[in-house]
Amino acid sequence: MLLGIKFKAKPTPSQAAILSSWMGGAKFVWNAKCDEDKYLRSYAQKYLTIGTYPKPDQTYSQYRSKEFSPFLKSIPSQILRNSVSNWFDSYQKFFKITERGRPKRKKRGSGLSIHLTRELFEIKNTEEGLKLFIGTKKNNIGFLDVNWHTRKWRQYGNPNSIRIKKSKIGKFSVSFCYGPSEKKNQEKEERKHWFKHIQKNYTKDELEKEVVGIDRGIHLTVATNHGKYPFKEKTLKNLKKYEKRMRKAQKCLSKKQKGSKRRQKQKLKVARVHNKKANIRDNECHHISKKLVTQEQKIFVFEALPIKNQTKSSKGTQENPGKNVRAKSGLNRSILNMAWGKIEIQLKYKARLRNKVVYKINPAYTSQECANCGHTHSNNRDGIHFSCGMCNHKDHADLNAAKVIKKRAINYLLDSGTELSDKGVLRPTKDIGHGNHIRPPRRNPKRQDWKTLSKGKKCQKREESRFPSYIL
Numbered sequence: 001m002l003l004g005i006k007f008k009a010k011p012t013p014s015q016a017a018i019l020s021s022w023m024g025g026a027k028f029v030w031n032a033k034c035d036e037d038k039y040l041r042s043y044a045q046k047y048l049t050i051g052t053y054p055k056p057d058q059t060y061s062q063y064r065s066k067e068f069s070p071f072l073k074s075i076p077s078q079i080l081r082n083s084v085s086n087w088f089d090s091y092q093k094f095f096k097i098t099e100r101g102r103p104k105r106k107k108r109g110s111g112l113s114i115h116l117t118r119e120l121f122e123i124k125n126t127e128e129g130l131k132l133f134i135g136t137k138k139n140n141i142g143f144l145d146v147n148w149h150t151r152k153w154r155q156y157g158n159p160n161s162i163r164i165k166k167s168k169i170g171k172f173s174v175s176f177c178y179g180p181s182e183k184k185n186q187e188k189e190e191r192k193h194w195f196k197h198i199q200k201n202y203t204k205d206e207l208e209k210e211v212v213g214i215d216r217g218i219h220l221t222v223a224t225n226h227g228k229y230p231f232k233e234k235t236l237k238n239l240k241k242y243e244k245r246m247r248k249a250q251k252c253l254s255k256k257q258k259g260s261k262r263r264q265k266q267k268l269k270v271a272r273v274h275n276k277k278a279n280i281r282d283n284e285c286h287h288i289s290k291k292l293v294t295q296e297q298k299i300f301v302f303e304a305l306p307i308k309n310q311t312k313s314s315k316g317t318q319e320n321p322g323k324n325v326r327a328k329s330g331l332n333r334s335i336l337n338m339a340w341g342k343i344e345i346q347l348k349y350k351a352r353l354r355n356k357v358v359y360k361i362n363p364a365y366t367s368q369e370c371a372n373c374g375h376t377h378s379n380n381r382d383g384i385h386f387s388c389g390m391c392n393h394k395d396h397a398d399l400n401a402a403k404v405i406k407k408r409a410i411n412y413l414l415d416s417g418t419e420l421s422d423k424g425v426l427r428p429t430k431d432i433g434h435g436n437h438i439r440p441p442r443r444n445p446k447r448q449d450w451k452t453l454s455k456g457k458k459c460q461k462r463e464e465s466r467f468p469s470y471i472l
């Protein structure tokens with residue numbers, strides 16, 4: 001399994017200046033490629049017949065001009081080549097994968113980076129410790145000061161390529177992948193293999209021991225059927241502190257004149273607070289996911305939450321403004337603050353390292369169902385308290401939900417009709433409990449019309465954007 005790793009780097013001021021200029025060059029050719037492609041496509045759509053379209057290529061020498069881009073001359077050509085070849089790869093993926101768009105222009109103010117292949121760096125093991133040499137023989141910046149906080153990657157040898165990044169707040173880092181290489185879709189295969197193994201060999205009692213249901217909520221970050229895993233008091237306090245600071249900084253930013261130097265400075269301040277908050281959250285997520293994964297149990301089950309949809313703004317458009325915008329944005333903030341997605345991603349790779357597995361199930365009604373008797377009603381839940389209307393079972397709402405998730409997952413795993421989707425969601429084909437309810441077709445004919453119509457339109461638009469209209 002390949003793992004990514006990131007180290008802090010501390011370049012000297014002169015090194016930082018050179019690295020920045022290299023990054024600028026890499027960005028320059030990337031953006032030039034994007035613009036060239038856009039120009040060629042609009043030209044081709046107007047004047048060329050099908051089959052004679054110019055294809056995206058990896059040339060970049062045309063951008064080297066004494067007049068317009070003299071700064072490109074001082075940059076090692078391999079860096080520019082890597083940037084263009086990455087652009088090209090990204091473009092090829094657009095052809096292969098439907099959900100992907102073309103490579104986009106890199107905007108001003110976003111982070112910068114350079115991709116260094118073997119000939120551009122060397123990791124030397126000297127008496128003074130590990131040293132990272134950057135550049136070619138003729139054009140280099142010497143040794144870069146890197147904080148090697150761990151050596152566990154050393155057993156796999158030196159990486160083939162590294163990336164040096166400069167974040168929005170101007171901090172440099174070195175990152176690369178390490179570990180035994182793996183086949184395409186290996187993770188998916190492993191999950192499927194596990195799934196078959198569980199269905200074949202596990203009894204209900206064994207599953208009761210092995211499965212952990214995990215509920216992610218706003219009151220408690222994570223709750224399992226064993227207990228609660230909230231953010232630490234100190235972390236919450238810190239997050240609140242920086243939230244306050246952020247509000248202040250953003251208010252200040254809004255008052256600065258556009259395009260002014262002071263605004264630029266203030267922007268940096270806002271970015272710094274953002275960074276700080278993200279670091280605090282990241283750290284806490286690692287603590288929680290580690291606690292979860294080091295338990296004895298081997299099968300973890302999440303709800304398949306569409307976090308992106310749930311945290312969409314309810315602002316609406318100017319003609320059609322949304323309702324409860326403020327309340328929704330507050331809810332969004334607390335969902336994002338809890339970093340549900342991060343915990344899932346971290347648990348997934350940590351589980352894989354320990355030969356454990358993570359599945360997901362449909363989250364419908366997990367918060368309203370009673371873990372004891374299965375009675376489902378919206379009255380069962382009142383904030384953080386759960387109290388069943390049928391059997392009078394009382395519990396913390398999130399703990400109850402975790403138990404329901406566990407129960408449901410076991411039912412799904414025991415049923416031979418259950419299928420595993422590519423994204424690791426357990427899907428029963430038969431009707432067992434909630435979560436696999438298939439909606440009847442909509443009765444309202446108007447709505448149906450609207451749905452098919454809008455769908456058709458969307459398809460057409462997509463086709464158009466890919467090919468000029470006269471092909472269709």
Ligand SMILES: [Zn+2]
Nearest residue numbers: 370373388391
């Ligand atoms: Zn009940």
